[in-house]
Amino acid sequence: MAVKNTRIQREKREIILDAALQVFSENGFRGATLDQIAEVAGLSKPNMLYYFAGKEVIYRTLLSRLLETWLKPLEGIDQAGDPHKEIMRYICAKLEFSRKFPRESRLFAIEILNGAPRLSGELDGALKKLVDRSVGIFQKWMDEGRLAQADPYHLIFAIWATTQHYADFAVQMRAVLGEKDPDPITTGGKFLEDLFFRGLDPR
Amino acid sequence: MAVKNTRIQREKREIILDAALQVFSENGFRGATLDQIAEVAGLSKPNMLYYFAGKEVIYRTLLSRLLETWLKPLEGIDQAGDPHKEIMRYICAKLEFSRKFPRESRLFAIEILNGAPRLSGELDGALKKLVDRSVGIFQKWMDEGRLAQADPYHLIFAIWATTQHYADFAVQMRAVLGEKDPDPITTGGKFLEDLFFRGLDPR
Amino acid sequence: MAVKNTRIQREKREIILDAALQVFSENGFRGATLDQIAEVAGLSKPNMLYYFAGKEVIYRTLLSRLLETWLKPLEGIDQAGDPHKEIMRYICAKLEFSRKFPRESRLFAIEILNGAPRLSGELDGALKKLVDRSVGIFQKWMDEGRLAQADPYHLIFAIWATTQHYADFAVQMRAVLGEKDPDPITTGGKFLEDLFFRGLDPR
Amino acid sequence: MAVKNTRIQREKREIILDAALQVFSENGFRGATLDQIAEVAGLSKPNMLYYFAGKEVIYRTLLSRLLETWLKPLEGIDQAGDPHKEIMRYICAKLEFSRKFPRESRLFAIEILNGAPRLSGELDGALKKLVDRSVGIFQKWMDEGRLAQADPYHLIFAIWATTQHYADFAVQMRAVLGEKDPDPITTGGKFLEDLFFRGLDPR
DNA sequence: AATGAATGAGTGTTCATTCAT
DNA sequence: GATGAATGAACACTCATTCAT
Numbered sequence A, B, C, D: 001m002a003v004k005n006t007r008i009q010r011e012k013r014e015i016i017l018d019a020a021l022q023v024f025s026e027n028g029f030r031g032a033t034l035d036q037i038a039e040v041a042g043l044s045k046p047n048m049l050y051y052f053a054g055k056e057v058i059y060r061t062l063l064s065r066l067l068e069t070w071l072k073p074l075e076g077i078d079q080a081g082d083p084h085k086e087i088m089r090y091i092c093a094k095l096e097f098s099r100k101f102p103r104e105s106r107l108f109a110i111e112i113l114n115g116a117p118r119l120s121g122e123l124d125g126a127l128k129k130l131v132d133r134s135v136g137i138f139q140k141w142m143d144e145g146r147l148a149q150a151d152p153y154h155l156i157f158a159i160w161a162t163t164q165h166y167a168d169f170a171v172q173m174r175a176v177l178g179e180k181d182p183d184p185i186t187t188g189g190k191f192l193e194d195l196f197f198r199g200l201d202p203r
Numbered sequence E: 001a002a003t004g005a006a007t008g009a010g011t012g013t014t015c016a017t018t019c020a021t
Numbered sequence F: 001g002a003t004g005a006a007t008g009a010a011c012a013c014t015c016a017t018t019c020a021t
Helices: A006-033 A034-041 A047-053 A055-073 A082-099 A104-115 A120-143 A152-168 A172-179 A184-198 B007-029 B034-040 B043-049 B056-076 B084-099 B102-113 B118-143 B153-168 B170-177 B183-196 C007-031 C033-043 C045-051 C055-075 C083-100 C100-112 C120-143 C152-170 C170-177 C184-198 D007-031 D034-041 D044-049 D056-074 D083-100 D102-113 D120-143 D152-168 D170-177 D184-198
Strands: none
Touching: A006 A034, A006 A047, A006 A055, A006 A104, A006 B183, A034 A047, A034 C033, A055 A082, A055 A104, A055 D102, A082 A104, A082 A152, A104 B056, A104 B102, A104 B118, A104 B153, A120 A152, A152 A172, A152 A184, A152 B102, A152 B153, A152 B170, A152 B183, A172 A184, A172 B153, A184 B056, A184 B183, B007 B034, B007 B056, B007 B102, B007 D152, B034 B043, B043 B084, B056 B084, B056 B102, B056 B118, B056 C055, B056 C100, B056 D152, B084 B153, B084 B183, B102 C007, B102 D170, B118 B153, B118 D007, B153 B170, B153 B183, B153 C120, B170 B183, B170 D044, C007 C033, C007 C045, C007 C055, C007 C100, C007 D007, C007 D034, C055 C083, C055 C100, C055 C120, C083 C100, C100 C152, C100 D102, C100 D152, C120 C152, C120 C170, C120 D170, C152 C170, C152 D007, C152 D102, C152 D170, C152 D184, C170 C184, C170 D152, C184 D152, C184 D184, D007 D034, D007 D056, D034 D044, D056 D083, D056 D102, D056 D120, D083 D152, D083 D184, D102 D152, D102 D184, D120 D152, D152 D170, D170 D184
16 A cells, blocks of 8 residues: 555544554564554554554554664764863753653663664664764864863764663663652753763862 | 483573573573574474473573573672672673673663563572572671772662673674784683772872 | 345346456356455445345356357357358357357356266256257258268357357466467467368378 | 374375375465365464475475376387387377375466476476477388378377366366266277377268 | 455465473 | 473564545
């Protein structure tokens, strides 16, 4: 079936993708079933398959759409800006992403953990290009003495790791923190500024 | 039938658990099949089920065993030692874990990402207790001015996030780094010392 | 709703039946899908079902229409004519049918092979009557010494078998003949005259 | 699962193939369902799939096995023998095949009718080779004046067509003959000798 | 007259688990 | 201890048909 563009088509497709996000992010690709997705979406299974050709298609649509959103903030780093502010802006953007879109973050994490079988092409392509651009900016800043010398690639990895952790490992955080911290992401934001720009050694 | 403890019993159980680790860490609980595990283990499926009552049992055995290993290094932090050295020792221990046991790390990550349905009890118990102990040490160091003030819980989260990232997101790292860095974990170790103890602001 | 008979109605019905012939003759009744037929016909599936009540109806319409065409030449055998010429005329008519309407021939063959579940009534009726008429003519000719004595029923079967073979087993023929015979049906016509009226024994 | 060769394996595989022959020959590949086959075989569907990897495998196993049987008699034509007797021996062998294995004949016919999608390789290979051999013998006989001149390929086609007709179009024969001929194949054998070796022209 | 949307009943296949030996 | 055989419950996907407009 050719993809139509009527209002109802767009709406239903959104509903399905949202349901799919829910289910896939909880169980990964193989762990999710179309029955679950259809139930969450409030559709019959065949009706759902009227809008998407199959499980794989739903998943890939979800992933590629997600990758765009996921990469957006990285483009926003401005070489002309202040390094400290620019990096904190990126960290905060990532934390907000973890707050608002934890399911998307988990879906992405699961895909990578499983070896990114349905994403590898895009990782080598779009992602690599964007990372290289940011790395260039970081390197420039370091060369100009506006940023401490440190491996720029691993800096990006560290930002990703720490910020996504608030979405991906939320269950563990909650288990550890209990009731102590009702808003770990906000606390985390402050902590990360301390960590990234002051370090742990006392002054 | 009670689980026996003959040598052959123990050996076979080890072989099965190792195979299960392989398979579960690649596909998660639902994505793995007993057939795969049995094949990797070199046993027939019914024979495997002679040693473990079912899929769930294999998985849980694996997880709880893993949790022990996973928590060990945390116990090693010595309040009497030098904070910088102690924390770096822990970071390096975790990085080594990522290097030597990436499958274990991924298995653990997948379980948490899926909401830790088969681990929640242990997270609230053993893990929380051990974290609280370390947090106490960090807090003490901070109070004594030997460590910069920063949220000790989030410090632990940051250590976990950054170090485990080298195992869990290895595919993504390789896609981004290409051939540039043949040994990201070693580079990462140096980077993390820079990051954690010097920060990004230039001096 | 009664079937109307406007020009457009008739035209659309023809288009559908032609598409159905195409698809049914390639895959049999169960192997064909309404989607395929609708696509070949260039109609939407519900629109197609506006003209025919269902899959079964399309198939039966096709079959009964086919049976008429299929039986026509048999009526043409003229008792007053020359036996040799009359029979060869029938054989040639059947061969032409195989040349021009191989899909119809195959559809018919598949239906019979499957036990003629949707045709049995018509076989006992119209077909039997017509065959009996021809058999009567053959018998007469034999009684008059104008045709060699041979079972007249099996004579008809042999004509059917040999002539339809050129449509129904065309794939096999092509596999066997390769490029040797670009026009097997013409060669077949000559061969069949040799076979039927001279036999294989040398004179 | 590797194909085992225990007694029970062989027996069950035979039972399944027999059931499959029954069902496939009635409905063709797409028309047949594994449920039907399993029921005829008296097995559960998954159990059946323990012995054969899938529908396609069952079908292909059946076909290739059938092709062997089907080609056997063709090898038996003896160049040193009497042409009339040798050909009649082949015709009778084929008629016996139609009598004893009508389901096999129909399965084969349906496959060819559908364009031989799962047999084309074998048609070009084994079949063609064997036909060419027989054609050589026929041609020799004709050159020696021991057989009337006639296209040898089409002679084979005519033999196949007329003899297989007794299996493939049995339903139609019964409809036409009614109760008149309780044993059409025997009658057919006599008729075919008349037809092939005497022709229809009166002497 | 036409079509987008919807669905119940299949249909081939997988899989954890059990049975029998 | 070990394995071949068996199965119920799923699961992804198909399809003829119906509904609503």
